Amino acid sequence: MQKCMYCHAEIHDDRPLTVCNNCGIRTWGEKWFNSMLAKMEKARESGNLSLYKE
Numbered sequence: 170m171q172k173c174m175y176c177h178a179e180i181h182d183d184r185p186l187t188v189c190n191n192c193g194i195r196t197w198g199e200k201w202f203n204s205m206l207a208k209m210e211k212a213r214e215s216g217n218l219s220l221y222k223e
Contacts, residue, residue, distance in 0.1 A: 171183075171184070171187050172187070173187065173188055173189035173192055174187050174188060175188060175189075175192040175196070176189065176191070176192055178191070178192075184206060184209075184210070185206075185209040185210060185212075185213045185218055186205060186206055186209055188202075190202075193205075193206075
């Protein structure tokens with residue numbers, strides 16, 4: 170289980186960004202945060218988020 174890098178709350182889903190919804194929305198705003206999550210999820214699915222290529 171991941172923890173938020175700001176408030177250390179538990180994050181219950183398998184998101185590529187280790188920031189909880191509350192901190193993410195307070196930091197970047199709702200639209201920007203949701204956009205970042207969606208783009209990072211898409212990058213992870215296509216293999217572009219990983220540092221190590223297989």
